[in-house]
Amino acid sequence: MTGTIGLAWRQLRNQLRTTEWRALLLACWIAIAIATPLALLADRLERGLLQESAALLGADLILSGQRPISPERLDDAEAAGLVATQVTQFPSMLALDDEMMLVSVRAAQLPYPLRGQIVTTPPQEGDLPESGQIWAEQRVFTQLGLNLGDSVQLGYADFEVTAVLQSSPDRGSGFRSFSPHVIINAADLEASGILAPGSRAEFRLLLAGDEESIIQLDALWRQDLRSDERLFSLRNDQPMTGAALGNGLRYLKLTALIALLLAALTITLSLRRFSNGQYTRCALLLSLGMPPRQLIRLYLLQLLMAWAIVALFGTATGLLLEQLVVGWLEDLLPQALPAAAPLRYFSGAALGLALLVLLGLPPILQLARVPVSHLFRGDGAPQDRRANLLYLICLILLGVVLLSFLEEYLAAVALLLLLLAGGAIFGVITQQALLLLTRPLAKRLLLGRLLSMRLRQQRRWHRLQSAVLVLLLTLLSVVWISRTDLLESWQAQLPVDTPNYFVVNIQPWQKDELDDFFATHEIGSILYPMVRGRINALNGEPIRPQMNEVQLEHNTLNRELNLSWAAQAPDNNPLTAGIWWSQGATEPEISVEQEMADELGLSLGDTLGFDIGGLPLEARITSLRQVEWGSFQPNFYVIFNQEALEAFPATFITSFHLETDKQHLVNDMLRAFPSLTLIDIDQLLQQAALWLKRLGDSSALILAMSLICGGLLLIVTLLQALEQRRYEVALLQTLGATAKQTRQLDLLEFLLLGLVGGLLASLATELTLGALHLTLLKIPVQLHWQLWVVLPLGAALFFCLSGIVMRRPLLLEQCYRLLRSAT
Amino acid sequence: MTLFSDLNLTIGKGESIAIIGRSGAGKSTLLSLLAGLDTPSQGSISFDGKALETLDDEARAQLRAHHISFIFQSFHLLPELNALDNVRLPLEIRGDKDPDAIAKHWLSQVGLAERLDHFPSQLSGGEQQRVAIARAFATSPGLLFADEPTGNLDEETGHQIIDQLFRLNAQEGATLVLITHDTELAARCQRRLSLHNGQLHEVSA
Structure with missing residues (x-):
């Protein structure tokens, strides 16, 4: 051994x-x-x-809803003998003097959390801030230039900042779980005046106790979850942050x-x-x-x-x-x-x-x-x-x-198949393109004629090389460019007056005053009423049995919708069918978004049934509208005539555009209406952009390593090819070609291979990015001219340099010996 | 190390000569010298009155492209080119006007008119050597070198190949230099020379 x-x-x-x-x-x-x-x-x-x-999760079971937890649920929890506590979470602007920042506010009451613990610096005695105090994450401190002991404003109330939140469970679901968090005591919620009936917030009931009771309650509630309710349990769910990171x-x-x-x-x-x-x-x-x-x-x-x-x-x-x-x-x-x-x-x-x-x-x-x-x-x-x-x-x-x-079984297999198919297609296209390019050369130059033979002879090698090269360059370019470019180009194409602020949770009694505020400061803004409701019937029958599997997945059938009413069709919603109701129409009528109607198979004259906070409402479709979802205007799938919906409790929503030099008006507005929830879209986009970029950086790093791997693979195959073609070169020279001609032949081949591969990769990148622009962002395609220079030249340089480095020159006197040795 | 000494040889136009000798005698080295693929450290080799060692690479390549052809023991066809393209190859190198027609003519001369599209891997050893013969004659060479042309073939196929080679050579009037250790094959040439200890000796029939 x-x-x-x-x-x-x-x-x-x-x-x-x-x-x-x-x-x-x-x-x-x-x-x-x-x-x-x-x-x-x-x-x-x-x-x-x-x-x-x-x-x-902060608990064993969490019931989350967009309306306050109902007393029945609280009774169920009590009957099951579980420890329960409630949390309300909502977005709001936190202000330090004139500086403002969008944060996710959690208002909690003791005991909190039921599982895990909140870690703060400096460590605090209680599990929650005292009334009048606020704990905030480091990001809030950094962005607002906050110090411990500062006083900040949230809604109508002032808070003293007493601790930095290092980590805390129960971050909530959705994008809010990524926003910078602050925690206040639920006792201060009312004083802040931010929440009123119909306000956008997530209400959570946290539960902990013995496993058996949890499982039973989980099963019980799952049978009759309200349309806005969701259950999170250890067995079934991961916190959103975890899922997103996953x-x-x-x-x-x-x-x-x-x-x-x-x-x-x-x-x-x-x-x-x-x-x-x-x-x-x-x-x-x-x-x-x-x-x-x-x-x-x-x-x-x-x-x-x-x-x-x-x-x-x-x-x-x-x-x-x-x-x-x-x-x-x-x-x-x-x-x-x-x-x-x-x-x-x-x-x-x-x-x-x-x-x-x-x-x-x-x-x-x-x-x-x-x-x-x-x-x-x-x-x-x-x-x-x-x-x-x-x-x-x-x-x-x-x-x-x-x-x-x-x-990742399915995704990996799908990716593998996609790579194989893509590679095969790119390989064949490169080969055909090379043949096509050589044809005119072959008519004029001896080298061109030899090259066309060489292309036929090396076709298998060319297919593999170009497949690897094009795939890698395309993937790397797409990831590299899309990590910043997608969001930037989408933002760049937005009209300059695109709204950059949303205001939600406007109560009916604030509407007139707010309208006045906008008028005084010449801010163009329309307030839309908003009532939450769920579609449950079509033409008098339950809607779900009438839908196929794909339709059942439709966004509008799986959540509460924001419904609105209007006397006139919104300016940016052109009608595509039917007519808008006349003033004073009393029969419930609705105007439905065109795509939703297409996808659910709805047509003019159909009636849709809604469940609005437990009350039923039926309305006939009298028009279809086109909606520009990316317009940053309040947009609605379904709009009612005013008479049909105005009796239901509503809040109002609006969006507006503020020039940079008028940003102070935001502070004025929040001072005048502290309970409004203002969403700063720029800040929101910045948060999203940061995530995209970091994730893009990480995957570009891995792709760069893949590129090294790909380079290695190309070199190994090149080496194999060069060895094979030493015989070919020996034969060509024996048959009458000069050493210079064979060298030029090799270089011309590598040059063309690199150029064609690089061009194809540029094309594939532009097509992929273009498809992303058109389908995902719905914006016009933009070309990246740098790609068309860098990729072909880079690839050609790579092939030529590796060819020059690895190609051993063959002397004439070696040729015959080499051919003999292959006997 | 001296490979050849006192070696004098004149080959007349249209002559066929066989060079025989044991393996390691230097037959192939002699062939590379005669074909201008290698240069002697001493002495001189002339083709058609031109001393090969005075020619540069370019001129020697021209010489090979227009006047000299080779037939190898292991055929040396390019595996990814079909029969027609393999025969076209030397014609392309020297820039002939209609390489296709010439190549087709020579493939039909060797009986492969029906197999133009076949790749070497689809051809038998004998057929591959016939493609190599067609490639050698396609450039109408004045001088043809054949290095153990039947070495990789069975006896019967070898005979057929040699018959074809001599027939075409007679028809084209080319000078043939055949390297072999097969005395029977050598006997078909007009002159036989034995290479031994770096010297050539004329062998009588």
């Missing part, structure tokens, strides 16, 4: 000088360096946000799949090249009496030794990358992440081992089957069913390993 180890080590040391082993080790290194931080991040997020979700991580993992696949392909090709070169050595060792088993052990040992080296460096690189990504995400995370489980530090290395062994086993087992007659006749190992079956089994196992590492 010692002898085998020694021989394996000597073999490895010797082969470390070959390009295939260097490529193999580097690919494995990158795979480990990418897999390690992902495994660690996944574990830390899971431990921090998912597994400890009891502490994060989505982010899923995205990073899918990005990593690309790098891992490229690494696997590089390792496969390198090992194939390596094992082909080992036939003579193996035949010799076997002829000297080495048993095949020992030969297998010898090569496996060599692989293991190689793995041990890269595992060390790969894990170290991975740890550094993890620090980098966590550093980027740190200030966005609601709380510090716990350390990962010790075993997780080895996940990347373990994946590297699986890659090497599963991809290495088939060629190594083949080596043991090389006949000794190879020494005399050059026979290769038998390529029979057994060999193919083994390859297949190992590839399937590798697929299983990769999928279970990524834990």
